[in-house]
Amino acid sequence: MVRFGLVGAGHMNQTYARCLLQYNRGAQLLAVAGGSRAPEFAAEHGIDAEPDVNSLLSRDNIDAVIIAAPHQVLAEHSIAAARAGKHVLVENPMATSLADCDAMIDASRRAGRRLGVIKSLRFRGVFSRARGILESASLGPVRVIHFMALRPLRGVAGQSWLEEPAAGGAFLARGAHMFDMLFWLTGQDAESVTGSVGSFHGPAWRAQSALAQVRFSGGAGAQIWMSHEISSPGFPRSRYRARVWCEKGLLDCDGFGKLRLAVGKDWEEVWEQPPIWNYAQREPNLYSPRRMVAYHTQVQDFIDAIGNHRDPAVTGEDGRAAVEMVEATQLSSETGTSIHLPLARISAT
Secondary structure: OEEEEEEOOOHHHHHHHHHHHHHOOOEEEEEEEOOOOHHHHHHHHOOEEOOOHHHHHOOOOOOEEEEOOOHHHHHHHHHHHHHOOOEEEEOOOOOOOHHHHHHHHHHHHHHOOOEEEOOHHHHOHHHHHHHHHHHOOOOOOEEEEEEEEEEEOOOOOOOHHHHOHHHOOHHHHHHHHHHHHHHHHHOOOEEEEEEEEEOOOOOHHHOOEEEEEEEEOOOOEEEEEEEEEEOOOOOOOOOOEEEEEEOOOEEEEEOOOEEEEEOOOOEEEEEEOOOOOOOOOOOOOOOOHHHHHHHHHHHHHHHHHHHHOOOOOOEHHHHHHHHHHHHHHHHHHHHOOOEEOOOOOOOOO
16 A cells, blocks of 8 residues: 655646545555645645645654645655655646756665656557557658647646746746657657747747757657647637557547547548547546546556655656656757757756
């Protein structure tokens, strides 16, 4: 039995509390810490509320923590948890800098504990099935992926910390998901990236729009188009949409809609995601089973990784690779040049 604590009492840890209490096997949720909502959160779920994160981490009956907190403190809490002997599952993007990612990885390795990073898109039905098709090699190697994640301009209700430059901006949050998907779908390492990052509304540090072109080690190429500020109503079926050109066929992956396959002249529907919720109307059932499946599947993998003494499906190194791509794209935007990878690794001393 893996005994969990939660760091953070916001929407995402409301999700993970429900995973642990309603869906997952071999786990027990004991306590929460962090934020003014922690006492109410604890009462709702019948667990303990610790006065601060250090108190939570000092408990001998906590084996692992899920950290879903503002981006600017993810690294701080993760390193503290590892040093306290806890396994860590940390929310995307993992950290706001490559140096912090390296410090997190080093801390967990020195403690002999597992470090996992939430990448929920891997566990969504459309993308997991697309990955299966690509792994079967029936379509041959990937040649090009065009991946877009587009949203109309919106505020940050309930997430005021996103208005702080230290949070890293929208491209860090969204781009880390997107680059992870490119690595996962191609199975290749990135060799170079050229990009442009900025904002049409508000200061540039918000990084609400980005374009990136990536060259991979196995010869594949990819383009990313991400924005949180396009004109309303936005483009249809563009929340997470990947089009994949392989040697022998095509995949059209709408992360919240249909997976379609074409070999030869005709398209066929492989699978369709049942509606999770109405994003436009913000329907209140945020914890429906259809939404929860991606999260409790990844949490279960992390639980099993601890019990079986193996790496989780998404490791700290995987999370680092995505943050590295975000930093490299930002550097390309600042310098007007292509950036070659990998970037320098910074090790803790």
